Amino acid sequence: xxxxTLNGAAVTLDLPExxxxxxxxxxxxxxxxxxxxxxxxxxxxxxxxxxxEPRCACTxxxxxxxxxxxxxxxxxxxxxxxHPLQAAFLAEQAGQCGYCLSGILVSAAALLARDPAPGEATxxxxxxxxxxxxxxHNRILRAVAxxxxxxx
Amino acid sequence: xHRLPGNLQTNRRLSQWLAIHPEGRVTITPGKVxxxxxxxxxxxxxxxxxxxxxxxxIEARPAATPDSPDEGxxxxxxxxxxxxxxxxxACAAARAIFLGVVxxxxxxxxxxxxxxxxxxxxxxxxxxxxxxxxDQALLECEAPAEARPRAPGERRIVGRSIPRIDLPDKVFGAxxxxxxxxxxGMLHARVVRPPARGARLxxxxxxxxxxxxxxxxxxxxxxxxxxxxxxxxxxAARLAARTEWEASDTLPEQALLADWLRxxxxxxxxxxxxxxxxxxxxxxxxxxxxxxxxxxxxxxxAPSCAVARWEGERVEVFTHSQGPxxxxxxxxxxxxxDPTLITVRHREGAGCYGHNGADDVALDAVLAARxxxxxxxxxxxxxxxxxxxxxxxxxxxxxxxxDLDAAGTLIGWRSHIVSNGHSSRPGRDAVPTxxxxxMLATPFPVKPSINPAMAAxxxxxxxxxxxxxxxxxxxxxxxxxxxxLRTSALRGLGATLNVWSIESVMDEAAALAGAxxxxxxxxxxxxxxxxxxxxxxxxxxxxxxxARREGWGRGIGFARYKNTGAWAAVIxxxxxxxxxxxxxxxxxxxxxxxxxxxxxxxxxxxGAIHGASVALLEKVRFDRRTVASDHWEGYxxxxxxxxxxxxxxxxxxxxEAFLGAGxxxxxxxxxxxxxxxxxxxxxxxxxxxxTPENLARA
Numbered sequence: 001x002x003x004x005t006l007n008g009a010a011v012t013l014d015l016p017e018x019x020x021x022x023x024x025x026x027x028x029x030x031x032x033x034x035x036x037x038x039x040x041x042x043x044x045x046x047x048x049x050x051x052x053e054p055r056c057a058c059t060x061x062x063x064x065x066x067x068x069x070x071x072x073x074x075x076x077x078x079x080x081x082x083h084p085l086q087a088a089f090l091a092e093q094a095g096q097c098g099y100c101l102s103g104i105l106v107s108a109a110a111l112l113a114r115d116p117a118p119g120e121a122t123x124x125x126x127x128x129x130x131x132x133x134x135x136x137h138n139r140i141l142r143a144v145a146x147x148x149x150x151x152x
Numbered sequence: 153x154h155r156l157p158g159n160l161q162t163n164r165r166l167s168q169w170l171a172i173h174p175e176g177r178v179t180i181t182p183g184k185v186x187x188x189x190x191x192x193x194x195x196x197x198x199x200x201x202x203x204x205x206x207x208x209x210i211e212a213r214p215a216a217t218p219d220s221p222d223e224g225x226x227x228x229x230x231x232x233x234x235x236x237x238x239x240x241x242a243c244a245a246a247r248a249i250f251l252g253v254v255x256x257x258x259x260x261x262x263x264x265x266x267x268x269x270x271x272x273x274x275x276x277x278x279x280x281x282x283x284x285x286x287d288q289a290l291l292e293c294e295a296p297a298e299a300r301p302r303a304p305g306e307r308r309i310v311g312r313s314i315p316r317i318d319l320p321d322k323v324f325g326a327x328x329x330x331x332x333x334x335x336x337g338m339l340h341a342r343v344v345r346p347p348a349r350g351a352r353l354x355x356x357x358x359x360x361x362x363x364x365x366x367x368x369x370x371x372x373x374x375x376x377x378x379x380x381x382x383x384x385x386x387x388a389a390r391l392a393a394r395t396e397w398e399a400s401d402t403l404p405e406q407a408l409l410a411d412w413l414r415x416x417x418x419x420x421x422x423x424x425x426x427x428x429x430x431x432x433x434x435x436x437x438x439x440x441x442x443x444x445x446x447x448x449x450x451x452x453x454a455p456s457c458a459v460a461r462w463e464g465e466r467v468e469v470f471t472h473s474q475g476p477x478x479x480x481x482x483x484x485x486x487x488x489x490d491p492t493l494i495t496v497r498h499r500e501g502a503g504c505y506g507h508n509g510a511d512d513v514a515l516d517a518v519l520a521a522r523x524x525x526x527x528x529x530x531x532x533x534x535x536x537x538x539x540x541x542x543x544x545x546x547x548x549x550x551x552x553x554x555d556l557d558a559a560g561t562l563i564g565w566r567s568h569i570v571s572n573g574h575s576s577r578p579g580r581d582a583v584p585t586x587x588x589x590x591m592l593a594t595p596f597p598v599k600p601s602i603n604p605a606m607a608a609x610x611x612x613x614x615x616x617x618x619x620x621x622x623x624x625x626x627x628x629x630x631x632x633x634x635x636x637l638r639t640s641a642l643r644g645l646g647a648t649l650n651v652w653s654i655e656s657v658m659d660e661a662a663a664l665a666g667a668x669x670x671x672x673x674x675x676x677x678x679x680x681x682x683x684x685x686x687x688x689x690x691x692x693x694x695x696x697x698x699a700r701r702e703g704w705g706r707g708i709g710f711a712r713y714k715n716t717g718a719w720a721a722v723i724x725x726x727x728x729x730x731x732x733x734x735x736x737x738x739x740x741x742x743x744x745x746x747x748x749x750x751x752x753x754x755x756x757x758x759g760a761i762h763g764a765s766v767a768l769l770e771k772v773r774f775d776r777r778t779v780a781s782d783h784w785e786g787y788x789x790x791x792x793x794x795x796x797x798x799x800x801x802x803x804x805x806x807x808e809a810f811l812g813a814g815x816x817x818x819x820x821x822x823x824x825x826x827x828x829x830x831x832x833x834x835x836x837x838x839x840x841x842x843t844p845e846n847l848a849r850a
Contacts, residue, residue: 032326091319128792
């Protein structure tokens with residue numbers, strides 16, 4: 001049995017040992033936010049926070065998060081109570097197809113947790129593991145900076 | 153039969169486009185689909201405007217056969233014109249019908265009735281509403297020839313940067329994509345791909361598979377089904393190890409790709425694109441230049457996915473295809489069944505930027521699901537399939553000869569474009585173009601891809617005819633009749649190379665004439681909207697007073713997309729380090745009437761960044777048997793650390809027709825980056841991408 005904390009709630013699962021965390025999240029745990037993009041830590045679509053650190057859920061074994069706290073984009077906020085980052089992404093209209101946003105949002109949340117006032121170069125560096133193909137990068141950079149200002 | 157606007161012409165009943173519900177809602181049912189470009193927001197704005205209801209009352213339903221209007225393919229930067237134009241007319245007509253009914257009932261003239269969020273007001277107060285009258289029978293009629301959409305000055309919702317209706321789901325991680333569909337009892341499926349193009353599966357060894365996985369085979373199409381994603385992935389890997397394929401070398405030598413294009417062109421189909429012979433002074437000099445680009449990948453962030461379920465002879469498929477009816481047609485041809493037995497329902501995928509694997513994976517899912525009638529099957533491609541087996545945008549070659557008179561003015565233009573066709577979209581030929589159709593036990597042939605007609609913008613020769621004033625011109629193209637890698641439409645089609653080839657020659661001719669590249673272009677342009685975007689981009693960038701810096705350079709790119717669509721001018725600033733980086737882009741666009749200006753800016757910026765990625769990085773790599781760049785390290789695209797800063801200006805023309813925004817800026821951005829490289833390094837690039845290796849050959 002595997003137990004960990006998912007978006008603040010305790011969860012327990014019975015899974016074969018080598019199942020990827022992403023499959024567990026999207027499968028038995030019923031989430032849709034973490035997205036499959038490459039399966040090889042090269043695009044960031046599946047990014048989640050493990051103990052506050054961004055990790056690619058596609059290659060991380062679910063077993064590796066036993067006893068730890070996992071946060072996905074669903075755990076950041078809701079339409080009723082959005083995280084400042086989610087509100088800022090909507091305010092800046094930062095996205096097109098949106099498939100990359102779940103991962104980018106959690107990486108940005110980790111960034112703001114460790115650096116509440118990051119400069120543009122720092123934001124770019126923090127988001128560099130993430131691919132966006134639609135070219136919404138500048139809006140995303142502005143949204144992260146806006147959220148930082150609003151959280152200050 | 154009277155002519156109706158946009159796709160109302162071919163889908164003439166109002167009820168095909170909208171429905172009004174008594175509980176105060178309006179459903180619009182366009183046949184165009186959301187690809188991340190924001191079209192459902194745009195279309196909802198148009199409907200709300202014409203009906204005079206709040207935007208929140210509009211629900212845009214995803215396209216599905218057989219009820220949605222058949223709007224062909226969501227492509228070519230045509231959705232606002234073709235679907236928006238239709239909805240504008242249909243909703244204006246619906247409003248008139250409802251007002252006519254209420255006017256007659258209440259006995260007031262139609263002109264005396266106003267509408268406020270769906271409530272009809274007469275001289276003495278409210279006299280009803282869409283909701284109290286909601287009777288779909290009123291819309292069961294052909295659209296009238298005349299409708300009176302609201303005048304530009306009356307618009308309250310169109311022309312405003314309304315927030316996108318799809319974005320909240322995307323920032324909260326909601327289950328919005330086809331990838332997120334979870335139907336009861338659903339199985340997961342994967343395909344096992346051959347190690348080479350055209351390989352034949354000759355043997356498959358038996359053996360146990362994890363999770364009671366089930367194998368589906370039809371000729372060389374091999375798929376596996378299991379209850380969970382981890383089981384199906386493990387099963388696919390195990391199954392792949394038990395396959396034996398017969399394979400041979402079918403691809404050209406990558407290092408000699410340009411030579412191969414030239415050689416294959418001798419066996420191709422040559423045709424004239426444009427010719428003009430007006431009197432011109434004799435040429436004082438002639439520039440002869442060649443331009444080349446590799447195959448390009450769509451490189452969607454999500455691997456393609458579809459969910460299919462068979463019930464008896466019928467099959468239903470959920471897909472992110474750009475053309476639900478076209479997909480249905482090719483599924484029917486492949487299955488040799490009546491198209492009405494197939495239901496195709498659109499669900500969003502990641503951005504596709506053209507014809508990626510979306511249609512192919514739908515057939516894969518249908519074939520896999522046939523083994524388990526009644527059970528929904530979700531088939532997801534791998535990253536390697538998405539980057540390695542989707543159709544590619546073809547490699548191209550352009551030869552240009554440009555004549556200049558003694559004053560350096562351009563007086564003659566001859567060009568020849570060599571390329572595979574830019575479309576193998578489904579639904580347009582007697583044989584299906586879906587990937588698996590050629591792999592079945594009774595396979596369909598793979599025909600060389602085609603080019604859309606020039607009247608529809610052309611394919612390989614798209615934007616090959618310069619908009620500059622040139623008295624003598626001959627533009628020809630050769631479509632290759634052999635197709636080593638399957639090719640199809642990617643944003644801009646041939647424009648990505650053609651615009652750069654024109655703009656590069658313009659830069660070089662300007663230099664020979666001792667003219668500034670902007671002034672030289674303006675000197676050859678009469679179209680005031682072309683002049684306006686160039687001047688606007690130049691103002692944004694401070695072109696006239698720019699300071700030259702060692703190792704930095706700026707360039708200009710301009711085009712009117714398809715020569716009939718939106719105008720875009722881009723100025724790029726590059727920095728030459730160990731490789732070239734694009735640091736800034738200034739973009740001016742004119743898309744005619746902008747329904748959602750922020751949405752247009754988002755498209756123009758995204759297209760230009762896509763262009764920067766193509767310009768600096770992108771190239772499909774292959775060996776003699778298969779595509780090697782089937783992972784992100786092998787097919788890098790622009791990342792956050794290298795994305796240029798962008799400034800934009802939109803020249804809004806609310807009185808003018810819609811022109812579409814999705815593809816206008818990409819090719820000008822590539823051309824502008826090339827010009828910047830020339831200013832920074834003193835060399836003229838001749839081959840995409842502008843990597844150190846290719847620049848060394850310039």
